[in-house]
Amino acid sequence: MPSQVSAGKVGTDSTVWNRMLLLHAHVENRLSTALQRRHGLGLSEYRALSFLDQAENDELRMQELADKLGLNQSSVTRLVGRLNSAEFTYRDLCPDDKRGVYTVITDAGRRRYQEASATYNETLSAALDEVAATDPAIAAILATARETA
Secondary structure (H helix, E strand, O other), X not given: OOOOOOHHHHHHHHHHHHHHHHHHHHHXXXXXXXXXXXXXXXXXXXXXXXXXXXXXXXXXXXXXXXXXXXXXXXXXXXXXXXXXXOOOEEEEEOOOOOOOEEEEEOHHHXXXXXXXXXXXXXXXXXXXXXXXXXXXXXXXXXXXXXXXX
């Protein structure tokens, strides 16, 4: 029955989840530090530029960007304010709905994103490899994920 889970499975899932959280924390810390030091970007700023770079017409509604980043409306408004101040994005009104606000990536924002992408990818691989070197279970998960990507 789905509502009944054995105590052994709960303990195992909890242990695995905690290891994944440690992996996530390690990787996020490394990425944040590298992006800030080398490019003056926070991790959320980098990810926002990434989503905007990939978006149709280089723009996303504020709520859509918030959803993609996993941020609330207030947090994404502050983040976009920082990107606007740096001239990496600008705000544009939706032509069909004057209440709708888009965030649009600028050429400067695209350049900064592209410059930071190599740092992001190199740091991500190194951080994952560091954890994999000390945790065989995580190494196996990463190997499987990398093979299927």
